[in-house]
Amino acid sequence: MIEYTFAAEIAEADKPVILNSRIFKEWLERSQEKFVVSKIHFASVDFLSKVHEPLFIKLRATAMLPDGKPVHGIVLVRGNxxxxxxxxxxxxxxxxxxxxxxxxxxxxxxxxxxxxxxxxxxxxxxxxxxxxxxxxxxxxxxxxxxxxxxxxxxxxxxxxxxxxxxxxxxxxxxxxxxxxxxxxxxxxxxxxxxxxxxxxxxxxxxxxxxxxxxxxxxxxxxxxxxxxxxxxxxxxxxxxxxx
Missing domain, CATH: 3.90.79.10 (Nucleoside Triphosphate Pyrophosphohydrolase)
Incomplete structure (x- = not known):
């Protein structure tokens, strides 16, 4: 189970939008195949101008390799x-x-x-x-x-x-x-x-x-x-x- 936290400036209504966005879900799925992720803090999000979908998501994750070694967890998610x-x-x-x-x-x-x-x-x-x-x-x-x-x-x-x-x-x-x-x-x-x-x-x-x-x-x-x-x-x- 991942613990999610959000920066104060991120609106409450935007939280499910971020969590359910394609770019975040695809990134998380790939990450969990290789790493153990316990926490994710969303630092900031920029949205597309035409539709209210995340364009860039800056986050900090608490994650480790399967053998327990911690890894650098700052990521700018933008998709492929x-x-x-x-x-x-x-x-x-x-x-x-x-x-x-x-x-x-x-x-x-x-x-x-x-x-x-x-x-x-x-x-x-x-x-x-x-x-x-x-x-x-x-x-x-x-x-x-x-x-x-x-x-x-x-x-x-x-x-x-x-x-x-x-x-x-x-x-x-x-x-x-x-x-x-x-x-x-x-x-x-x-x-x-x-x-x-x-x-x-x-x-x-x-x-x-x-x-x-x-x-x-x-x-x-x-x-x-x-x-x-x-x-x-x-x-x-x-x-x-x-x-």
Whole structure:
């Protein structure tokens, strides 16, 4: 039996909402498979603006390994996410389509990132990946175009890579998509603006040469996606050469 406590600023009506939220229940289920959890204190909660569901839950758990060793219990629960590496091929050269957006946490006004988004209630990574492509990159794609980099590298052993495993529960499932485009299409994809006032998102697409882009971004999911994509490419080349 877990003892739950809440910070004073958390409203009474919000307590069952937090306890019954998808992101908390999924995190707790995974945690109890490997750890013994006796207490959870909810320090703060941020809610989605469109619906009253938790977006981020900061908690402190009293937990231990099965052999009784205590573990660090501070967690920021936000659920899983997806990211899509968009590789454009034009006249024999490769480019990446990325998005720039403000990231206050790392003091960047225009962080350069691959299109990405939080997994929604459906739990369908591929569906969310296609939705984020259309929303952030203005690319309408078919499911068959998605390359599941996470499955390629890890098989079914994980849902995604851990972005910051000392604090975040988040695992990001990574995909890639390849597109042959004309110079005119390539130019049209660059510099598109998207504004989402309700979520304070200000996004601008940017197309950069493949190697140049790789030296410009610092976001972790970009680098992992690039690594996995290049390993996938290597495998495809090896298979092709064997035929």
């Amino acid at each position: 996410a997806v990211g899509v590496l968009v590789v454009l091929k034009c006249e024999g050269k490769k480019y990446l389509l990325l998005v720039r957006q403000p990231r206050f946490a790392i003091s960047e006004q225009a962080s350069l990132e691959i299109p990405a988004g939080i997994l929604d209630w459906t739990g369908d990574y591929r569906k969310v990946a296609l939705s984020e492509l259309e929303e952030e990159a203005q690319i309408v794609a078919e499911d068959s175009e998605l390359i599941d980099l996470t499955r390629f590298w890890w098989g079914d052993s994980t849902e995604g890579f851990a972005a910051s495993c000392g604090l975040l529960d988040e695992r990001i499932r990574l995909f890639a998509i390849e597109r042959e485009v004309t110079p005119e299409q390539l130019k049209a994809m660059d510099g598109k603006d998207q504004t989402y006032m309700d979520e304070n998102e200000w996004i601008r697409t940017e197309v950069l040469p493949y190697e140049e882009a790789a030296h410009q971004f610092v976001d972790g999911k970009n680098l992992i996606a690039l690594f996995l994509y290049e390993r996938w490419q290597r495998q495809q080349s090896a298979v092709s050469n064997q035929r």
